[in-house]
Amino acid sequence: TDRPAVLASFAPEVAACAASTVGDPVARDVLRAAARHLADSAAAVCPDTGEDRVALTGGLFKMGDPLLVPLRAELTQRVPHARQVPAAGTPLDGAVRIAVDLAGDRLTLPRDEHMLYVMTEKGTTLPSVPRKGDSPTLSDK
Known part of the structure; x- marks a missing residue:
């Protein structure tokens, strides 16, 4: 069973309940919580330096x-320096770009130790570009 797909299949109904004229408070809370989690992910990959871009991609949007509405509010609070832009391609395009950058030793990973860290034979470190022979495992805490 594809558990994420099963859970995602409820999203349109939750959105419809939240958007109804009465506005189901539980559905609104679910979407506000989802917005917080999405903003957490954006904050993890958008350092405070420079101008960063956030593209909202995928069927949930x-x-x-x-x-x-709650996501834009969360993004404004969590990553006020970032601007929302249209996606430069599909999620597959992004995965290919990451793979190419990794193979070319040009990949930079998020530096938020709460969201991502690298485990090597020598121990846990902050995210860095995996080197040949390190056998890194990316994991969330």
Whole structure:
């Protein structure tokens, strides 16, 4: 069973309940919590230096304002220096770019130790570009 797909299949109904004229408070809370988690991910990969871009990609964003309104508020609070931009491609394009950058020793990973760290034979470190022979494992805490 594809558990993420099963859970994601409820998203349109949750959005519809949140957007109804009465506005189901539980559905709104679910979407606010989702917005917080998405903003946490954006904050992990957007350092405080420079101008960063955040692209909202994937099917969840098709639900519109019930998710986008709380998400934009969270992004403004968590990563005020970042600006929202259209996606430069598909999620597959992004995965290919990461693989190419990793193979070319040009990949930079997020430096938020709460979101991502690298485990090597020598111990746990902050994210860095894995080197040949390190056998790194990316994991969340």
